Amino acid sequence: MPVVVKWRYALVMTSALALAVSGCSSGSSDSSSAGGRKNLQFWFWGAPPAHQAAMKKILVNGFNASQSKYRLSVTFNNNVDQNVQVALTANRGPDIVYGSGPAFAAAYVGKGKLANMDPYAKKYGWKSRLLGPMYESGTVGGKLYSLPNSLNTLGIFYNKKVLAKLKEPVPKTFAQLTSVMDKAKAAGLYASVTGNKGWKPVNENYSSIFLTHDAGPSVIQRALTGKIPWTSPQIVKAVQDSADFYKKGYLAGKDYNNLNFTDSMQLLKDEKSPFFIGPSLAFQFATDYFNDANGNVDDLGFTSFPNVNKSLASPLYTLGTTASLSINAHSPNKDGAAEVINYMLSPSYAKQMTKVWPGYWGVPLKKFDADPGDFSGLSKQYVTAIQNMINTVNQGNFGYFTATFFPPATEQALVNIDSVWLGKTSARTFLDGVESTFKTELDKKLVPPIPQQK
Amino acid sequence: MPATEAAARPPRRIAARRPDTGATAGRRRARPRRRSTLTSYLLVAPAVLLSALVVVVPGVLTAVAAFTDWDGIGLKARWIGFANFSSILRDPVFTTALGNNIRWMLLFLTIPVAIGLLTALLLLTRPRSRTLYQVIFLVPYVLAPITNAILWLNIVYNPLSGVVGYANHHGLNLGEPLSGLHTAIYAVAAVDIWHFWGFLTVIYLAALRQTPVEQVEAALVEGANGWQLFRYVYLPGIKSTLQLMWVMIIIFSFLAFDYVWLMTQGGPAHATEMLSTYAYSFAFASFQFGKAAAVGLIMSLFGLISSFLYTWLSRKDLNA
Structure with a gap:
């Protein structure tokens, strides 16, 4: 092989490797528009298939149908905590950050990984809607950084x-x-x-x-x-x-x-x-x-x-809470992420999810005006249990x-x-x-x- | 050496490969040779770059992180010297984990090696069926650890539907192997040994088959019995393979993680805690990556010692 050809061959090989390496390091957060909508990502734990289907139907389809600005997608993975940790370290990751609770959120806040949610709390009235102790638990230095998805x-x-x-x-x-x-x-x-x-x-x-x-x-x-x-x-x-x-x-x-x-x-x-x-x-x-x-x-x-x-x-x-929801400080779509969180903290979402997935979506509302009689199976008992808990927490x-x-x-x-x-x-x-x-x-x-x- | 003799002798490498054709010819050939060297370096570059990215850079970063209070979230960390190491060495859980790793190593250096060697020797006398046996013995090895762990947790150790549960309910008291402080580590090791010995059988059988047939036949003609045949003919032939596998087992033993994590997560009460699970808990449960890196460095030390041991043994064999 002539020397020039060898040289070109080596150059091509090196370039291919560089491309491969750069490809490997590409993040997962994709904020590009799809059909005129901005993409929103939410990483969630690897729930059982029936529960994943419920989430896709009620959260993903429900949210996407409720507005025309964003398109939400949920990724299910049992290593969500580790994945979120690694992604946030690299200033990447999902727009809506699923965490193990306020204590984990506090650790991320110290490193500037989570966005201040105060403006959204004001916009959506979260403080007046949610149980005081639960709202407070998500604050760091008086500013809101996380909210629990469920009691x-x-x-x-x-x-x-x-x-x-x-x-x-x-x-x-x-x-x-x-x-x-x-x-x-x-x-x-x-x-x-x-x-x-x-x-x-x-x-x-x-x-x-x-x-x-x-x-x-x-x-x-x-x-x-x-x-x-x-x-x-x-x-x-x-x-x-x-x-x-x-x-x-x-x-x-x-x-x-x-x-x-x-x-x-x-x-x-x-x-x-x-x-x-x-x-x-x-x-x-x-x-x-x-x-x-x-x-x-x-x-x-x-x-x-x-x-x-x-x-x-x-x-x-x-x-306690089952998990916490926050906004990635490096998300290009913080407004959209807040809109999803607001959607998940609504009484109607809590009711819909509890009907098919009791145990995980007892949204910490100050008043959960649901009639247990409207639910079937164990959802009925779960609603009663959550309402009892809310009453007791309201009493301190x-x-x-x-x-x-x-x-x-x-x-x-x-x-x-x-x-x-x-x-x-x-x-x-x-x-x-x-x-x-x-x-x-x-x-x-x-x-x-x-x-x-x- | 006389000056004239030295001057008369051409440089050794050049003389050996190419007769000196004079200064002009040397200069004429110098450019393509340099190009050729450059091409070689460029061709090697991808592999070197990949190794540097995947092995050297993370290795160096881990070593540096071990001396910091890095929490694994941001890029900022404070240099704290040997504080992580002193904290770890004072922690009784570290001693427990190190002891468990050593126990694990001793178990793996003996039980699967003995089973693997014995099975390989038996298969040596089964030239027709040994391929089938090897495939069967390798099945646990090729299955994913999560599959094996779930099989054992549900079919063997389950107190309701498993073999242990059945035996306990029918008068044969096997206790609760995974719950006992003194039995849990053996219960987990049993699963890993079950998955690993088939691999050793295949390796040992391949090594045994390299033994020259003439030596085996000569020994048989001389009246050697089975033990003598193994001790004086087969064993010297597979010595290097045995040494290599021992070293690999030592290295694997200090890296053991998957089966322990899948079955007990280091419990009960740290009874199955390993250095790896100890490090994992620091990193992913309590945001103490600096400490996790320090444990990782200690683990690497044992692997390094094993590697040196193997290199020393190999050189000793070559010199013998």
């Missing part, structure tokens, strides 16, 4: 048939709850069903329950604002009580690590236990087992978790869900509460670690605003 709390799903067989009522106190669970164990049933198979953060549901219903919201509020240490006696007691609860087999006995929420709901349906203790978002798993086709919708009930500490107000709900009786109000590393530390449950460390030593982690995050201003109790 989430921790409570007890119960099987009425099993309770009837055990001749026990729905427990109203902690003593009644443990008494029924002891009776269930004696009858060869699970005391309750739940488990962290495949998703270790399930643990934090139970750390949150004991922080709310044992230590109490006021103690946790002071700890989260740095006024008292995490090693305070009330918190040490709460963690120790959670360990005792686990050791007595009240969390699915020895099968806690072998069950997930789907397995647990199946066991509840099969009358293998009177209770499933967990988040209200588990309604979405319950629908597969308690539905009109099976004719057993009325067998399932949901109630708040009773207080371990009798001096606390009752009923008390752990206040709420605790703080770790996944929502705790900064990321502190939250992760509380996910590892199973070290205390399994006796690898003491409650006090465990909380020494939590305190040290929390102090670092408090100094870095990573703690989201903590709404005050009334």
Whole structure:
């Protein structure tokens, strides 16, 4: 081959590689117009196919039909948190940012990755429409950066048939709850069903329950604002009580690590236990087992978790969110992103989604004027549960869900509460670690605003 | 060396390849040679560039990040020296994870190696059917880890519908392997070993088949038994393959992640925590990329030691 040809060949090869590399680095955010409309991207977790279809129909088609300026598309992926994190670092990513909660949003705000949503809050009246503590949780330095898509709390799903067989009522106190669970164990049933198979953060549901219903919201509020240490006696007691609860087999006995929420709901349906203790978002798993086709919708009930500490107000709900919605600071279509968020925070969207996907779209409205009678299946119960929660939160009786109000590393530390449950460390030593982690995050201003109790 | 002799001898490389045809001829040939070298560099450039982008740049950045408080979100980070390393080394979870990685390595250096070697030796005497067996043994290896993990979680370890659940309900108490602080790591390792040993069988069989038939026949004629045949004929022949696989297993053991993450995510109570899951939690659950990078560097150190070990063993063999 002549030298000149070789030279050209090398040049072509190098150029091809450069093109390939530049192609690899291209971002995913595409703001180009399509049919005169601007594209909006929303990355969401890899929900089950039926739920994805519901979202496409109600959110994507609904939003696209509601206006003529934007075209929304949703991408479903189970690694959404990591994908969002990497994309935002590179100043790319979706227009509407799906996050794990206000605490994660706070971390992004510090790096200028999320847009200030104050102008949109004013335009759409979000502050007057949404629950105060939920709105506040999305602010950083007094400015709004995220809003929760749905309320989430921790409570007890119960099987009425099993309770009837055990001749026990729905427990109203902690003593009644443990008494029924002891009776269930004696009858060869699970005391309750739940488990962290495949998703270790399930643990934090139970750390949150004991922080709310044992230590109490006021103690946790002071700890989260740095006024008292995490090693305070009330918190040490709460963690120790959670360990005792686990050791007595009240969390699915020895099968806690072998069950997930789907397995647990199946066991509840099969009358293998009177209770499933967990988040209200588990309604979405319950629908597969308690539905009109099976004719057993009325067998399932949901109630708040009773207080371990009798001096606390009752009923008390752990206040949490399933996710948070923000606007990418580098989105060229921030107005469009805000319009989508506003669409998702509307009562009509909440109703439509709850009809087909109960558990994930309890929009944190101050007033959720929905008639449970208009819903079928478990959606009916979910609406009632959310309305009860909204009423209680409006009265100021709420605790703080770790996944929502705790900064990321502190939250992760509380996910590892199973070290205390399994006796690898003491409650006090465990909380020494939590305190040290929390102090670092408090100094870095990573703690989201903590709404005050009334 | 006498000066005249040195002057009389042409430069070694040129003399070896091309007789010196005089200064003019040398100058005439110099330009195409330089062009040829340039072309060679340009042709190598894509591979070098790709390696630099994919391996060197991220590697260097990770090493730098290990000494910062980078949170993985912005591009700003503060230089904090060895603070990440001292924090990690004080954390008892790190000790647990390192211990688990070492335990994992010892398990993999013995159990799948023994099974793989034994199976390869058995297949050596089955020239007709061994292809089919190799395909069957490789099936778990070619399946995606998520598939294998779900199979084991639901068919073997599930307390309701799995083999373990069935045995427990029928009087054979197998306990709850994934829930026990002392059994969880073996339960996860069992799945990874199940997926891995078939690969070792294929590698060892390929190496065993390289043994000269004359040596095997001579040993048999001399009356060698099976053990002697293996010890004195086959083993020396596959020694380098065994060494290579041992080194690779050591490296893999300190990178182990997929099966642990899919089955236990490091739990219960860190009983199956590995350096990789420990690093992953720092990076993606608590925005501590600096610490994650520090753990990554420590993991790389073990891989590096293994690589040096292998290089040393290879050179030792060559010199022997």
